[in-house]
Amino acid sequence: MNTSLGNVLRYTLLIAVGLIMLYPLIWLIGASFKTNSEIFGNASILPENPTLDGYIKGWETSTPYTFGRFFWNSFLIILPKTIGTAISCALVAYGFARFDFPYKKILFGTVIATLLLPNVVTRIPQYILFRDLGWLDTFLPLWVPSALAGDAFFVFMLVQFLRAIPRDMEEAARVDGANSLQTLIFIVVPMLAPALISVCLFQFMWTMNDFLGPLIYISSVDKYPVSLALKLSIDTTESFEWNRILAMSVLTILPALIVFFLAQKHFIEGISTGGVKG
Amino acid sequence: MASVDLINLEKTYGGGFRAVHGINLNIADGEFMVLVGPSGCAKSTTLRMVAGLEEITGGEVRIGGKVVNSLSPGERSIAMVFQNYALYPHMKVRSNLAFGLKLAGVPKPEIRKAVDEVAAILEIEPLLDRLPKQLSGGQAQRVALGRALIKKPGVFLFDEPLSNLDAKLRASMRVRITELHKRLKTQGLSSTVLYVTHDQTEAMTMGDRICVMQGGHIMQVADPKTLYNRPANLFVAGFIGMPEMNLIDGRLDGDAFVLGDQRLPLDLSRLPRRPAQAVLGVRPQNLTPGATGLTGTLAHVEFMGHDVNLHVDIGPARMVATMPAADFDRLDRAGDRVTLTPDPSALHIFDKDSGDNLSL
Numbered sequence: 001m002n003t004s005l006g007n008v009l010r011y012t013l014l015i016a017v018g019l020i021m022l023y024p025l026i027w028l029i030g031a032s033f034k035t036n037s038e039i040f041g042n043a044s045i046l047p048e049n050p051t052l053d054g055y056i057k058g059w060e061t062s063t064p065y066t067f068g069r070f071f072w073n074s075f076l077i078i079l080p081k082t083i084g085t086a087i088s089c090a091l092v093a094y095g096f097a098r099f100d101f102p103y104k105k106i107l108f109g110t111v112i113a114t115l116l117l118p119n120v121v122t123r124i125p126q127y128i129l130f131r132d133l134g135w136l137d138t139f140l141p142l143w144v145p146s147a148l149a150g151d152a153f154f155v156f157m158l159v160q161f162l163r164a165i166p167r168d169m170e171e172a173a174r175v176d177g178a179n180s181l182q183t184l185i186f187i188v189v190p191m192l193a194p195a196l197i198s199v200c201l202f203q204f205m206w207t208m209n210d211f212l213g214p215l216i217y218i219s220s221v222d223k224y225p226v227s228l229a230l231k232l233s234i235d236t237t238e239s240f241e242w243n244r245i246l247a248m249s250v251l252t253i254l255p256a257l258i259v260f261f262l263a264q265k266h267f268i269e270g271i272s273t274g275g276v277k278g
Numbered sequence: 279m280a281s282v283d284l285i286n287l288e289k290t291y292g293g294g295f296r297a298v299h300g301i302n303l304n305i306a307d308g309e310f311m312v313l314v315g316p317s318g319c320a321k322s323t324t325l326r327m328v329a330g331l332e333e334i335t336g337g338e339v340r341i342g343g344k345v346v347n348s349l350s351p352g353e354r355s356i357a358m359v360f361q362n363y364a365l366y367p368h369m370k371v372r373s374n375l376a377f378g379l380k381l382a383g384v385p386k387p388e389i390r391k392a393v394d395e396v397a398a399i400l401e402i403e404p405l406l407d408r409l410p411k412q413l414s415g416g417q418a419q420r421v422a423l424g425r426a427l428i429k430k431p432g433v434f435l436f437d438e439p440l441s442n443l444d445a446k447l448r449a450s451m452r453v454r455i456t457e458l459h460k461r462l463k464t465q466g467l468s469s470t471v472l473y474v475t476h477d478q479t480e481a482m483t484m485g486d487r488i489c490v491m492q493g494g495h496i497m498q499v500a501d502p503k504t505l506y507n508r509p510a511n512l513f514v515a516g517f518i519g520m521p522e523m524n525l526i527d528g529r530l531d532g533d534a535f536v537l538g539d540q541r542l543p544l545d546l547s548r549l550p551r552r553p554a555q556a557v558l559g560v561r562p563q564n565l566t567p568g569a570t571g572l573t574g575t576l577a578h579v580e581f582m583g584h585d586v587n588l589h590v591d592i593g594p595a596r597m598v599a600t601m602p603a604a605d606f607d608r609l610d611r612a613g614d615r616v617t618l619t620p621d622p623s624a625l626h627i628f629d630k631d632s633g634d635n636l637s638l
Contacts, residue, residue, distance in 0.1 A: 166364075168360050171329075171331050176352065176378035177351075179352075191367060193368075
């Protein structure tokens with residue numbers, strides 16, 4: 001009796017808090033189906049007269065391109081960035097976790113130190129570097145650094161994960177005749193998979209949401225990713241069409257949500273380190 | 279031909295710690311050599327240097343007469359079985375077995391044939407499509423054994439392969455490995471084995487020869503019988519045998535070993551020298567209750583089934599005598615006086631300072 005009462009209380013509390021946390025998201029989805037006037041006139045979550053107007057007009061945008069173009073641009077940045085991050089960070093983490101080489105401690109310390117460096121500090125030197133390389137208004141500055149293991153956080157995360165995996169399997173592979181690279185590809189990467197999936201998911205979501213990077217480096221509208229395109233619809237029209245902005249916001253968070261739910265199991269496995277059963 | 283020779287082999291770690299002190303050991307082609315010793319005696323380090331998993335800091339390892347110091351593990355014609363199996367967790371048993379051959383570029387039909395052959399020998403055919411996590415400890419160890427076997431290596435290296443198994447399984451795996459070794463030998467296949475264990479039962483039952491190690495030094499290399507009957511020093515005497523050999527501190531006086539106020543007459547003519555302080559060694563199985571010998575108080579009787587162990591306090595020393603339980607039908611109880619008569623042919627006199635066995 002007591003336990004069931006306790007359960008009821010517990011779940012009521014959890015649902016209440018959960019609803020409060022989810023409220024903005026639910027409101028966003030509801031409001032995207034409302035008319036512009038209803039958004040400010042009616043506080044309820046459900047629209048009185050549901051309309052797809054926001055989605056249709058929002059998709060067309062006020063530019064010569066549809067929103068699909070901006071999704072494609074985002075995809076062109078995210079794909080090489082995510083794949084490059086997974087490959088390069090796995091290589092670097094493998095090196096730090098499993099090999100001894102001169103100045104390893106100092107080098108690893110440097111990698112970790114860049115974690116503590118505020119992003120803004122490097123913005124201007126980076127901008128000048130990419131300008132001199134002639135990379136402005138291209139996608140290159142947005143993904144090349146990450147594809148060269150530029151994200152210390154991911155390197156650190158993979159190193160920690162690798163340290164928890166016993167070396168026996170790799171030694172067995174070496175006895176079986178595998179070289180270091182074969183050991184990495186055939187043995188380490190499969191064991192590292194949960195962590196690598198987390199890395200890819202983080203990179204995917206952060207890139208999808210990145211606003212400052214594209215804002216600095218991309219100047220042509222036809223190269224805008226969705227994060228910039230959303231802001232675009234606020235800038236260019238005299239009176240903001242809020243339902244269009246909200247509708248496009250819903251579309252924008254959709255890929256991240258879908259990917260997250262598809263990979264949720266591996267994602268949680270990856271961030272709660274430990275990995276291999278002894 | 280795949281003999282293994284360790285020549286002045288040394289291992290010094292970065293911090294200056296010297297784990298292996300220039301050891302020399304020759305393992306003949308087809309020989310089953312067991313490295314045994316307490317934990318921390320560097321037996322595993324030695325094995326890993328032979329495997330190429332640990333850097334050699336001094337001396338040489340030769341396999342089949344060829345110096346392999348700078349070769350990678352894959353080039354040394356070795357296969358290794360690890361204590362915790364080290365099966366590749368994401369591959370099915372079949373792929374685990376095939377991995378080495380696949381890397382070597384062996385054609386697929388041949389790999390399939392080799393896998394089936396090894397699976398038949400080890401009776402793991404029903405397991406071929408399972409993942410390692412779906413195997414029991416004994417099954418996993420057989421797969422690990424198969425992974426070594428399939429490579430047809432010159433030398434098999436075993437690193438405490440049975441330590442993670444329960445006692446019953448360990449006993450049956452012991453027999454299986456020994457029989458497998460014999461089978462390879464009769465088929466004329468290379469079957470040199472270097473087997474590391476801390477379990478003296480494994481060492482005694484499996485090895486053609488046993489190398490007893492302590493603190494990075496070799497204490498004695500000999501066949502099991504010699505090791506048991508003629509231990510070269512105090513360490514080997516104490517390490518080999520269950521229950522342990524009785525090692526009693528005392529001194530030599532005239533033709534007797536003196537312990538407290540008791541004298542045990544001995545033939546000391548064959549001793550090469552007289553140590554200042556002597557240790558008398560006698561195995562519990564070589565002591566019988568009798569009229570003459572060392573007398574003490576029975577402290578405790580252990581009933582082992584077939585045998586009994588008598589724990590007898592003689593002065594400051596505790597001696598253990600083992601005898602068939604059938605011979606011990608007297609109702610000797612704790613507190614009784616007992617005289618233990620040693621078998622004179624099975625007595626050892628050690629020099630306490632150097633540890634050497636002087637009676638060999």
